[in-house]
Amino acid sequence: MVDNTQAQAAPTAAPAQTGQTNTAPEFTPRHTTVPREVGEAVFDVETVSVAYGGAPALKEVSMRIPKGEITALIGPSGCGKSTMLRCLNRMNDLIDGASVSGRITYHGEDIYAEDVDPAEVRRRIGMVFQKPNPFAMSIYDNVAFGPKLHGMKSNLDDRVEKALRGAALWDEVKDKLNDQGHALSGGQQQRLCIARAIALEPDVILMDEPASALDPISTLAIEDLMRKLRGQYSIVIVTHNMQQAARISDRTAFFTVDMEQGVRVGELVEYDLTETVFTNASDQRTESYITGRFG
Amino acid sequence: MATDTGQRPASAPSSLRSSGPSRYADPLFRAIAFTAGASVLVILGLMIGTTTRDALPVFEYQGLVSFFTSDEWRAGFSRTEFTGEYGAFSFIYGTVVTSLLAVAVALPLAIAVSLYINRLAPKRLKRPLAYTVELLAAIPSVVYGLWGLLFFAPTFIRPVMELLNRTLEPVPILGRLFAGPVFTTSYFTAGMVLAVMILPIITAITREVMAQVPRDQVDAAYGMGATDFEVMTKVIIRTSFPGIVGATMLGLGRALGETIAVAMLVGGSQRWGLSLFFGGDSMAGHIANTFQDAAPETVLALIAVGVGLFVITVIVNVLARLLVWRIGRVAGDAALRRRP
Ligand SMILES: Nc1ncnc2c1ncn2[C@@H]1O[C@H](COP(=O)(O)OP(=O)(O)OP(=O)(O)O)[C@@H](O)[C@H]1O
Ligand SMILES: [Mg+2]
Numbered sequence: 001m002v003d004n005t006q007a008q009a010a011p012t013a014a015p016a017q018t019g020q021t022n023t024a025p026e027f028t029p030r031h032t033t034v035p036r037e038v039g040e041a042v043f044d045v046e047t048v049s050v051a052y053g054g055a056p057a058l059k060e061v062s063m064r065i066p067k068g069e070i071t072a073l074i075g076p077s078g079c080g081k082s083t084m085l086r087c088l089n090r091m092n093d094l095i096d097g098a099s100v101s102g103r104i105t106y107h108g109e110d111i112y113a114e115d116v117d118p119a120e121v122r123r124r125i126g127m128v129f130q131k132p133n134p135f136a137m138s139i140y141d142n143v144a145f146g147p148k149l150h151g152m153k154s155n156l157d158d159r160v161e162k163a164l165r166g167a168a169l170w171d172e173v174k175d176k177l178n179d180q181g182h183a184l185s186g187g188q189q190q191r192l193c194i195a196r197a198i199a200l201e202p203d204v205i206l207m208d209e210p211a212s213a214l215d216p217i218s219t220l221a222i223e224d225l226m227r228k229l230r231g232q233y234s235i236v237i238v239t240h241n242m243q244q245a246a247r248i249s250d251r252t253a254f255f256t257v258d259m260e261q262g263v264r265v266g267e268l269v270e271y272d273l274t275e276t277v278f279t280n281a282s283d284q285r286t287e288s289y290i291t292g293r294f295g
Numbered sequence: 296m297a298t299d300t301g302q303r304p305a306s307a308p309s310s311l312r313s314s315g316p317s318r319y320a321d322p323l324f325r326a327i328a329f330t331a332g333a334s335v336l337v338i339l340g341l342m343i344g345t346t347t348r349d350a351l352p353v354f355e356y357q358g359l360v361s362f363f364t365s366d367e368w369r370a371g372f373s374r375t376e377f378t379g380e381y382g383a384f385s386f387i388y389g390t391v392v393t394s395l396l397a398v399a400v401a402l403p404l405a406i407a408v409s410l411y412i413n414r415l416a417p418k419r420l421k422r423p424l425a426y427t428v429e430l431l432a433a434i435p436s437v438v439y440g441l442w443g444l445l446f447f448a449p450t451f452i453r454p455v456m457e458l459l460n461r462t463l464e465p466v467p468i469l470g471r472l473f474a475g476p477v478f479t480t481s482y483f484t485a486g487m488v489l490a491v492m493i494l495p496i497i498t499a500i501t502r503e504v505m506a507q508v509p510r511d512q513v514d515a516a517y518g519m520g521a522t523d524f525e526v527m528t529k530v531i532i533r534t535s536f537p538g539i540v541g542a543t544m545l546g547l548g549r550a551l552g553e554t555i556a557v558a559m560l561v562g563g564s565q566r567w568g569l570s571l572f573f574g575g576d577s578m579a580g581h582i583a584n585t586f587q588d589a590a591p592e593t594v595l596a597l598i599a600v601g602v603g604l605f606v607i608t609v610i611v612n613v614l615a616r617l618l619v620w621r622i623g624r625v626a627g628d629a630a631l632r633r634r635p
Contacts, residue, residue, distance in 0.1 A: 094517055096418070123520030133511035136534060146519040149529070193515070200519060 034250050036273055038064040042204055042234040048102035050083050058083050058266045070235045072245035075255035080266025081238040085206050089125040090118040126197030130209040132189035134181030139173050142181040146200040159199055167195035168225050187218025207237040223248050252277040254286045350599035357381045368565045370593040381596040385567035389577040394550035396486025397493055402543055405497035410527050413505050432495035440559035443488035448479050452487050456572055474570040483571040485561040493546035504538025505531050537622040544615030551608050554579040578604040
């Protein structure tokens with residue numbers, strides 16, 4: 001057990017936009033109260049490898065992703081973070097030539113089993129993309145899209161309101177639900193996409209760099225939102241922003257690219273409590289990356 | 296300009312001016328381009344001017360309203376005056392009915408073909424399929440007419456007509472559209488062959504706009520657990536709707552003006568009937584079928600029919616533009632208001 005006892009830790013408020021120096025940035029990872037061992041897992045990833053058109057992209061990843069927590073995937077570009085994320089809701093099925101081997105269970109059920117309907121998997125496991133991608137419809141219709149799709153048509157108005165409140169967007173849009181989703185600001189659009197995802201009452205939300213296209217204030221709004229959603233949803237987030245991972249996640253998985261017989265393959269280097277990864281990494285490569293000495 | 300070193304020969308600055316024959320290239324090219332552009336306008340103007348000049352006496356003789364609403368067409372034989380009866384409604388009706396029929400059949404087909412080529416067909420088949428559909432546009436319409444008359448109508452369309460006649464004629468109001476007797480050459484026959492003829496143009500544009508639906512919209516729908524079918528209907532067709540409307544209008548324009556194939560297949564009578572299985576005539580078809588033996592006064596009447604067809608086509612095109620512009624503006628406005 002590693003230090004997870006400092007209950008009276010400094011507030012997790014962002015260390016602002018500091019750390020843009022040449023030296024190692026100061027991180028104040030959130031002091032988690034979760035035990036180091038993953039208790040109940042929402043995903044159990046066992047030796048998963050992914051290849052695109054025969055070219056390996058990700059090699060033998062195993063990790064248990066806990067229920068109700070925020071798990072961050074970090075690492076250099078091209079190391080397979082998005083690939084890993086897309087495995088979790090079978091979005092890789094939509095990419096020509098992608099092949100996934102190994103086993104991923106979701107609450108103990110193999111999501112790649114023969115008789116599993118990928119659409120059903122994606123209904124339970126919501127996804128938020130890097131670039132806000134609301135449909136060319138009204139705000140209301142954007143949020144109602146998923147429920148209508150799956151026949152959850154009773155109390156549609158309530159569902160929409162609940163989802164928008166859940167995404168901390170309600171107060172900003174309640175008077176203009178019939179406006180186009182595209183008419184919102186980038187940050188609002190991303191929260192609309194989160195509302196759209198949670199309107200389906202999923203159990204997990206996957207986020208691929210959800211704040212990378214946003215300004216700092218919108219980014220903080222999204223981070224606040226994630227903290228609020230934590231517990232009710234299990235969240236897996238890919239981020240390039242070290243501070244962000246440190247600020248919001250309970251656990252961090254560090255991936256890197258390895259040269260293997262002249263082929264670049266992504267692999268999981270270290271997966272631990274965020275606090276541990278950021279202050280006491282066990283692998284040299286993790287530490288180098290986090291402190292900015294990574295090539 | 297000239298430097299103060301004085302070392303350059305006096306002629307140096309002249310090298311900045313173009314010399315040789317190439318110096319005339321630009322003005323010459325400009326003149327040619329202008330002439331070409333202007334001649335298009337002149338030809339269009341002449342066409343409108345002369346046809347309208349010839350048609351005006353007919354409109355005066357028959358009465359403008361009567362020309363468009365009367366279905367009494369009796370060709371006269373005079374060289375010097377108007378003696379016949381020139382109500383063109385039967386032909387207008389034939390033109391409109393065959394064209395609408397063609398669009399009604401071709402549009403769903405074009406959407407299905409586009410979705411198949413874009414999203415469902417195996418990769419190897421996509422290009423050949425798209426090319427084949429476009430090749431349909433390269434077949435001369437007289438070939439369509441012959442093929443329709445000798446093969447498509449008797450072996451395929453005729454049985455379909457008989458089936459529709461048997462099953463739908465008893466239906467109260469709708470039944471009148473499918474009333475017998477069934478003629479092999481009829482509005483319906485012409486409409487079906489027209490549908491094949493306009494399929495390529497509608498498909499080409501529909502496929503294009505569907506291919507431009509952003510990938511992130513498609514992913515968003517899949518990410519919410521949409522099936523292939525739901526993605527196609529709720530995202531792809533919905534997003535490309537303005538383009539599909541435009542494509543349909545282009546197809547309609549093409550169908551309205553189509554002459555030879557329709558003339559061969561529509562029936563050729565000078566009357567009209569409510570039933571789709573009636574053998575009538577279309578505006579373009581009637582001109583083509585009777586022009587050769589027409590007496591001078593009837594020639595003028597046929598020109599008037601041509602003017603009427605031109606007017607209808609222009610109206611359809613203007614409506615199409617307005618519609619596309621209107622729909623596009625709704626979507627475009629939203630895009631404009633989108634902040635970075
Ligand atoms: N659709 C695809 N088709 C083919 N190869 C792909 C595809 N997506 C990813 N790859 C390859 O898989 C590897 C991992 O890519 P991935 O997008 O998962 O990396 P990432 O860690 O998310 O990178 P980034 O931080 O830049 O988003 C890369 O080498 C990439 O080229
Ligand atoms: Mg990525």
